[in-house]
Structure formats: C-alpha cells, structure tokens
Amino acid sequence: MPIPGNMVRCQINATIEGGEQMVHTFFVKDVSPPSEGGLQELADGLVSKWGRFLSEPVPGLGATAGLFHNATKFNKVTVYRINPATGRAEDLAEAAFPAGTGGSGATALPSEVAVCATLLTGAPGRSARGRMYLGGFASNTLIATGRVNLSQCEQLAKALARFFREVRDIDVITGQADKWEPQVVSLKNTSARKITSVSIGDVFDVQRRRRNKLIETRQSALVN
Numbered sequence: 001m002p003i004p005g006n007m008v009r010c011q012i013n014a015t016i017e018g019g020e021q022m023v024h025t026f027f028v029k030d031v032s033p034p035s036e037g038g039l040q041e042l043a044d045g046l047v048s049k050w051g052r053f054l055s056e057p058v059p060g061l062g063a064t065a066g067l068f069h070n071a072t073k074f075n076k077v078t079v080y081r082i083n084p085a086t087g088r089a090e091d092l093a094e095a096a097f098p099a100g101t102g103g104s105g106a107t108a109l110p111s112e113v114a115v116c117a118t119l120l121t122g123a124p125g126r127s128a129r130g131r132m133y134l135g136g137f138a139s140n141t142l143i144a145t146g147r148v149n150l151s152q153c154e155q156l157a158k159a160l161a162r163f164f165r166e167v168r169d170i171d172v173i174t175g176q177a178d179k180w181e182p183q184v185v186s187l188k189n190t191s192a193r194k195i196t197s198v199s200i201g202d203v204f205d206v207q208r209r210r211r212n213k214l215i216e217t218r219q220s221a222l223v224n
Helices: 039-055 150-167
Strands: 007-015 021-030 073-082 089-096 113-120 130-135 180-186 191-194 197-201 218-222
Touching: 007 039, 007 180, 021 130, 039 073, 039 089, 039 150, 113 150, 113 180, 150 180, 150 197, 150 218
Parallel strands: none
Antiparallel strands: 007 021, 007 073, 021 180, 073 089, 113 130, 113 197, 180 191, 197 218
16 A cells, blocks of 8 residues: 655554563654665664653652553564555564563553553544554553543653653754654555644543543643
8 A cells, every 4th residue: 555755664662561562653744855764773763762752750740650550561673664655564673672661560561551642743534643552551551431541641641741742853964953753654545744743531441442432631842
C-alpha cells in the first residue's frame, strides 16, 4: 500500500510481566539530507531519548519509570525506512537499551491493559490523528474506580510530548534545521502530518478495544 515519501517506522520493543512482548510504534519523516546521518544514528538516538522519557522527571510529577512494573524491560529500538510505492520496509537498523527496566514493585496490570496516547496534528478528521499504545504498567497507575490517575495521565502526556520534541534533535548538525519529524501517517489518504500535541485519557484500553461508552477526562501536552 502506498505511503508518503521519506517515512521511517520506529518500534520500541519491550518484554512485560509473564514474558509477553510489547511494541510501541510511531513514524518519523526524514526532512533533511541523508548526509546528515542515517538509520543507525536514528536508532541510537531513540534509545537515548526513550531513556530520558523514563528517567527524566516531569516537573512536579516525577519520572515515568515509576509507573511501569519492575518486570517491564525495554530491550531495543528497531527502525525501518519505508518504500513509498509499496509500503514495505527497505532498510533496517537496531539499537539495544543498556538498561530499560520499570521502577514499580506494585502488582503488574494484565498484559491486555494499555494506555492509549492520541497523537494530534492540529487538523480535523480521523485520518489526521494517530494512536500509540503504552503498556507494561503497575497497579499504582490506578485509582479506586479502575481508571488511570489523572496526574499520571498528565505525567505521561508531558513526557511523551517532550520525547517527540527531542526526537527532532537526533543527529542534527549544530545550527541546522530538524532532521527527524514525528508524524501521523494515514494510509487511506496517503498523507502525513506533523504531531503537534499528545492527549491521554483516564480510561484504559483493553486489547485495543476502546470503551467508547465511558466518558473520559483527558490530559494533553504540546509537542511544539
């Protein structure tokens, strides 16, 4: 299936409680000349930036590593350059995490449970927004009603927005423009748009089936 040009699919791979595999997926667009760096530099940079997503405290809210169960281990980053005509991967690079373990000893949530981050672009319509599923959390993310604690929705949204901002700086030559631009890709419309904000609601997703009858309270953070 055709896809916009210069797109790279990025996957953050992890193992969660019970040995199950988890993958966080998003796209970036290569917006500068290839001479400034390639896929390996991107993979290495994503390892560093995701490490900061986990360990760098969100002001007033703490580090997100404390939300993940201590059996959650982030293992590697895989990036694929996509052929725009076929939608298939042409090139691949990988980088391993030196240490990527969650920080909470509270009970692990079931492997089917995820938090859905909505990726917004400032444009209307379903094709202009994306989703990124985050899992491997501990029960300290819960409140008594079985929802996500709102302060932790805010914490995750702000940390993820910061991560996407920092992805732009990977392998950038001093004084030059950004190289990698996080994007929402629509295969239906063969379009890609820059991610401008991240929004996270307080209702958990279960096996990627949205509980649409429940009204969510959301927390958002700007990327740009």
